[in-house]
Amino acid sequence: MTTTAPHPPQLLLEGQYAAPEGPVDLAAMYLMHRAFRRDLTLFAQVAGVVPAADRERWQLVARRFEFFSTVLHKHHSGEDRALWPLLAERGADATVLDALEAEHAVIDPLLASVTADLRALADGSGNEATHARLAGTTVDLRDALLAHLAHEESDGMTLVQRHLTDEDWLRLDEEVFKKDYSPREIPAVAGWVASGLPVEDVRRMPGANALLVAVAMFMGRRAQRRDARIFGGAQR
Template sequence: MTSTPDTATRVTPDITGMKIAHRAMLADTRRFALIAGQIAAGSPCPQRRSAAIAEYLHLLCDSIHHHHTVEDDALWPIVIAAAGPAVDIHELEDDHVQLDAILGKLRERASAFAVAGDRRRAATELAETLEAVHALLAEHIADEEKVVFPIIDRYVSLDDWARVEQAAKKGGNLRFEAPRMVHHADEQELAKLKAAVGPVIRLLLNVMVRSFDKREAIIAG
């Protein structure tokens, strides 16, 4: 069981990455719901654009699922061990089950949209699913940040938080995740993220961002 230092001298975990990840999920689901709605209303969507949108949405589903798997397998056990009866995450766990189900539906509709003959109808169905994903994520993230963030701040040790961050790095798609972090971080957060890596990684990040932005241009139409 994790020991908790005196609150007056305690150094708290840096949850910047988790905050940005939440922000990116909400921004992406809202953004693509709007894009799909515009296509349903008649915005041009040639095959290249529909394929890029579907590819991004599949990567987004992978990202969200990975994020919640890390919480289930790494974060929740640490939080429960550290805080004990001070935290109840049963509703958050139930949300993950619901999210997995609706992400499966989003994958299906993204794939159908990519090859649809009736693009506007497929876009309408895709927009509906994205709206549902966004609504569930928004409620879940609000509850998680209200319940879990103060617990992490008060109880979780730096060593235990490092284990969570290490778990997050395993199985994640760096080429997708890193550029999204850059795009959704504010100026102060971005400076902190870049300071934490060496010059080679910063150079590689610039390359990944350029590649990411090329797909973004196609998605934007």
């Protein structure tokens, strides 16, 4: 019989809605959610104030949004392909699982709309109408995703704690979520997560060792400097 060492208290980060207790250490989920919340706030702020004609600035914002949306897509895809089906297999409340998956479907067209309008402003084919639509859609995306994250942290993670073990969670991370990232992508994603976090929170990243924490902190500082150029002051 194997026993699992007790994990630290559940991580509770700025903006997080809930942290249900149970056998699973959900730090990895909450770290990702915190980065999504941070980015959504920044995109909603910058989209409304950069002039439509400032192609150089829009090119920076568009590349940054592409990174964000790629990580978000991988995160949601892993949940839809593996996490929700495993919970359903274990007898979790189908009403909650169906609602969480449906929320992903609401978010996808908003991501596509923001991506298209950013590209148009970046290549000069956009206009004031494009800019106005983008400013509204980024707020819609922020609000939809914030509501989804809150629902996931409360009801979704409660189901995880009721129906899964820490071994299940670690296996999902190894077999599903980690495999979505190439070795070249991992430092950038680790830095994106670590940006603005104290080192004690970065140490809660899955598989964290001294090397990974050092890389994440270094890349996090680089990410902060980059974001200051992209988002800082919102207007030039």
